[in-house]
């Protein structure tokens with residue numbers, strides 16, 4: 001949208017909000033509040049007060065969608081002219097990215113109801129509606145009047161049809177036609193369906209043209225650069241010569257695509273060094289295939305430079321019985337945070353005492369503790385104890401720990417910060433003994449006071465595993481390792497670049513454990529195919545600011561939980577109480593994560 005269009009739109013919005021209010025001095029104040037809240041929402045993207053519809057001020061119309069949809073909706077808008085029907089296009093996050101036709105009256109009403117570009121209509125935020133429900137169900141969806149969850153939509157009929165990419169199978173967006181209930185006509189549905197099919201046909205033709213261009217460039221480069229690894233790729237397609245297949249891992253493909261897109265910017269060709277997952281440094285040349293406005297993909301030619309030397313192989317080794325094994329590879333990860341962690345691991349290995357690994361739940365503390373053990377002692381056995389178990393049988397538990405340490409075997413003591421308070425003194429004494437050097441403990445964090453801080457003070461050598469949100473560049477590598485556990489399909493399914501981008505944009509409060517759960521679901525759904533947005537659990541498909549949306553989700557979750565509690569878990573009665581269909585209640589429960597397994601755990605007593 002140009003700056004002029006933007007300011008015209010904003011002025012129109014302010015005028016519209018002002019005219020919705022009765023005249024008089026009191027309403028002046030209210031009007032000012034609404035207008036300023038709208039301004040705020042334009043600037044920072046908050047939900048306008050009272051609107052309860054999430055809004056993102058900055059958005060781009062996805063190129064692929066625009067190329068296929070624009071000619072069709074241009075024509076449709078011309079036919080509908082100023083009639084009482086409006087055409088909307090939403091992207092795969094259910095964010096409205098375009099609105100056409102509709103005439104003055106309907107456009108005003110839609111503005112007032114926040115049915116305008118920038119607003120998000122994903123079901124999890126806005127309940128049942130033509131856009132979000134069509135996206136969720138992957139089928140055409142009609143929602144009329146009070147079938148809408150939100151009151152602001154109840155004067156309209158919305159007919160949405162998902163726009164499914166005919167080659168990749170991903171849902172690229174939704175075409176929706178909206179009118180007032182009184183103007184609903186049976187001809188509208190076939191109109192939406194045939195326009196949606198035409199958009200999909202254009203996607204097919206566009207993809208074939210782009211693939212053709214990629215193929216031509218790939219064949220040309222393969223003939224020219226006989227000794228190089230050649231890769232030609234875009235979001236959907238990867239072509240590789242034999243050298244590239246041997247060099248490039250599954251997780252590298254998405255990384256190379258992102259790297260090339262970022263580096264190319266306005267240029268047609270760039271050269272740089274890239275580190276691949278197999279620890280190989282390559283000199284890569286990326287060139288654009290196709291026009292700048294409608295890039296078909298990139299061609300990447302690579303030549304290995306060397307094997308990367310990691311610090312782990314050059315750092316001094318600790319002496320005596322704690323000498324490290326040279327077989328264990330260093331921890332993976334391309335992020336700066338992971339590079340720092342590798343350095344901390346090397347420093348910790350040089351220490352002779354017990355070690356403490358700190359980090360948020362699920363960040364990978366146990367994983368790093370086991371890595372430290374293998375680096376020190378190779379594939380020898382180790383003992384693992386959980387401090388939460390010390391509450392039940394404290395004497396027996398501490399004896400078990402003492403015996404394992406005395407046997408000169410690594411003990412991974414998980415969650416030492418949750419040790420039974422009665423064992424604090426005994427633990428302090430134990431940590432002073434020479435056998436304590438066999439201990440690797442994990443804990444959320446250092447600090448605090450009282451017994452917990454005292455015990456942790458006996459573990460001076462510590463390192464912290466960074467939360468996943470600070471190392472999202474590692475997700476491609478992590479995914480390759482985690483997916484191996486969840487599917488028997490080979491070759492392993494890959495994360496499509498768009499899916500990887502989405503996963504990298506999330507904040508991951510449950511860290512690697514949460515990522516592992518998401519990939520387990522996705523691997524189950526993808527049946528060996530590459531992983532697209534549709535394979536992710538719904539709440540992980542959006543790249544939008546989750547924190548902001550969570551408050552809306554929480555409010556809706558509370559309402560649903562309350563209705564279920566009041567009806568003693570009777571879903572039919574709860575749905576009736578909420579005024580929604582039982583199938584909608586089931587869908588909401590799934591989206592909002594309501595089931596018996598998600599009941600909050602009682603807090604454990606800890607130090």
Ligand SMILES: Nc1ncnc2c1ncn2[C@@H]1O[C@H](COP(=O)(O)OP(=O)(O)OP(=O)(O)O)[C@@H](O)[C@H]1O
Nearest residue numbers: 359360361362363364365366367368481512513516
């Ligand atoms: N770098 C990694 N590569 C592969 N898998 C990992 C990695 N880090 C963590 N994981 C996996 O993530 C899950 C959680 O890791 P882990 O149990 O080590 O977390 P934690 O920080 O010890 O959790 P908690 O504090 O909640 O006990 C495990 O399944 C683990 O195997």
